[in-house]
Amino acid sequence: MKETMPRPADSAGERIETDALGSRRIDDAHYYGIQTVRAQENFSVSGKTIADIPGFIESVIRIKQAAGLANLAAGGLPGEIAEAIVAAGDHCLHNFEPSQFSVDIYHGGGGTAANMNVNEVLANRANEALTGRKGYDRVHPNTHVNMGQSTNDVIPSAMKLAVHGLLAQLEGTVSILVEALAAKETEFAGVIKLSRTCFQDALPITFGQQLSGYRHGFQRALREMEAMKRKCLNLPLGATAVGTEFGALAGYKAAIYAELSRITGLALEPDENFFDGLQNADQWISISGALKSLALSMAKMCADLRLMSSGPRAGLSEITLPAVQPGSSIMPGKINPVIPEMAIQVYFRVLGNDATVTRACEGELDLNVWESIILNVVTESIILLDRTIPLLVSKCIAGLTANEAICRKAAEGSLALSTAIAAVFDYPNAGSVAHFAAERGLPVKDAAVEMSLLSRQEAEELFEVSLFADPLRYQTVIQKYRLLAQQGALGGSSDGTTGST
Template sequence: MNQTTPGSESNTGERIETDALGSRPIDDAHYYGIQTVRALENFSVSGKTIADIPGFVEGIIHIKQAAALANLAAGGLPGEIAEAIVAAGEHCLENFEPSQFSVDIYHGGGGTAANMNVNEVIANRANEVLSGRKGYDHVHPNTDVNMAQSTNDVIPSAMKIAVYRLLSQLEHTVSGLVDALAAKEVEFASVIKLSRTCFQDALPITLGQQISGYRHSFQRALRDLEIAKAKCLHLPLGATAVGTEFGALPGYKAAVHVELSRITQLALEPEENFFDALQNADQWMSISGTLKSLALSMAKMCNDLRLMSSGPRAGFAEITLPAVQPGSSIMPGKINPAVPEMAIQVYFRVLGNDATVTRACEGELDLNVWESIILNAVTESIVLLNRAIPLLISKCIAGIAANEATCRAAAEGSLALSTAIAAVFDYPKAGSVARFAAERGLSIKDAAVQMALLSQEEAEELFEVSLFADTLRYQKVIQKYRLLAQQGELGGSSDGITGSTW
């Protein structure tokens, strides 16, 4: 191999690049350079690269373009070089080749390898624009592409841009879930079922009311996602290495945010305190916590769906979920709640990612160096939720069917209906009716009639189970019967059961 100057082409299809540790031959087919090659040798661990993180490399490239224009305005870069950097970035985005951004997401150095990977690709492409060949004769990855920047402010800024866009997608996804639940809420508005507390029979509600609780939790999640997105609009860009803005020319900080806002179409602003922004990563813990809360609400709902659809002959059997696949390799006819179980596993992963983010946010001294794993964990959680929720909607929620007769029968048989006796008479009488019903295998309605507390007609009205799920009707009927009880005008003649019971 012929010796050539650093960054120049040899006649063997290779070029020689030099960094602080020495020189290396680089296959000239690659736009990345020596520091990326070292990263490939040092950190090939997970098989997941920075190009696999949606929007991350795009965010870095946009920062490089904005920085070039800001440095041009501040007098740091000649127009020709700034324009070549911008053009190189545009070329990389329009002809995106993941293999050129191949640094493993698990890499040390606080993201330096990721930043340099992009710097090298843009520099080599910019030199092609200016000279027709790769190399750093005109545009250098550090001197020019990275001017007025540090990995320490570029990487967290690119992370926020990428996560903002992913959160926007997740908002749309969760809105779809809210709409799907709202439709089911209307469909099941009149389906009376038994509620359960501590896994025990409680008062009747409608299936629509139960679903309204799920819907509202996801509406709250939407508000939390909006707050999380807002955190992503404040960037440490301009802080450079440690927050002092060292290396940036006057006017650069304002200009780079203006240019980046224009390029990304986002209302980006500098962080209020750059030292805080570099030292502390608690905003990521907050964002991850929002994702965990959303995933938890999804998992809770899915566990409830599994319980309510259990059986179908020896379980709750209140609802039927769509059959998406056979449920057993040995038991014909068995159907599993496979889609809710998939979604619950997504929750487990989001929960694990949140634990990773929590530890990674601890940091130390003047920089949090664990941002690569934070980025991987947060974006994986968003991507999983973005993929799981539409499947949950289309393959489960949209096809839920209510087993109305089963639901009503369970509601009518609940001993908790004795609560109406407590509201009309008092708690001790209600307890006696519940015991009487339990001992004899009766419904509360029949027990109240046999105990001569109510006539059959009165019991039919008071224990109509739909009454218990309708606050306004309940209040009117209970007030009516309370007044009748006070006037001694309820029930039939005493047959001895009442006296012996209490």
């Protein structure tokens, strides 16, 4: 095959590569080429490269391998070249060297530098295998490795593949949190505590019931992540530059989806409309929104844990969190809820990342060019959550304990227990009991007895706090007392005798 560009023998350890802007000396130790070098010079901003995004380079390489095989099937590539591209991809994956994929994640051009970085590495490795030296004597990064493709369809497709893998990993992590909460839910099923609305005393619940609310929220997040994974299975691959499929050979599209599905083990399909696939990035808003919702549920739970563990002597002190480090450099004995506080800060970051995604998805005309920043912040959110949740489970949830006596005392003292009077008699009577109890500093059940609405025995049964957290028992007892009230058979003195209301 004729050489596609001159490769003069230069000084030892260097080669010359040429692009549309001229020629550059490239250190022959590198598999990347001239366009990657230009990107290094243009975009050295964050210190974070495309190689730092888990699964991204692998996804681009898998696409290149599938494209090579698809172009072979479509008659565009000879077998030797297609096989060399596939082999180069396997070599790079099995001997992954992050320094060869060195484009900063913050780069312009809709991902062109990232796409060309991979094209150059694969082309140089393929040539090295075929000819014994780097350079593009046999395999060219654009002509062969990039055949039938554009940055515009490769990069968003690789993003979806990478994020699909990360979401699958996060699913497993969230499942561990769900299991941990379920275990604690069972452990604390009998611990009665006071619920609170608007930071004020409300009705009794069990701590297990409270934990079940957290657990169910995370289970909903799992269902949402499964839906987001499905969104990642429809790709714009085959659209080429603007959605017209220009430059792809007949049969290429069907072949690349078949090959890529085989390689990845995923049931991949083309977007219903390629123009939509390139123009609109709103699916990333959905994915980021699901991550934000998960992070919000985590932060809300952690904020509650901080509040319930506050004190321990002058706060709610309903629960005790595991002590994982001293809480003060000056106050001995102080322990802070550092794990929930760490998790809440992660939520702040995920929230900011979601705002970035929203702006980056605005796009314009026929291509959304902000995919690099979308990839960066979406994957960062997933990784942060995936690393935070196991720490939250092992260093906080698994070891938290309930201060049962404190919880029960607060539940028994709530004026909201007067709701039982409203259920048996009416709201005005309940209001009177609550006012009487508040004015005299009494428990509601004592107020009801002193007001001769209930006998002592009746009050003890009706105001047993565990009743309020058990709907079936509650309904049975309330129905009994409603009938007695209608018959005028409730009330009496505090000695337990029954009178009339």
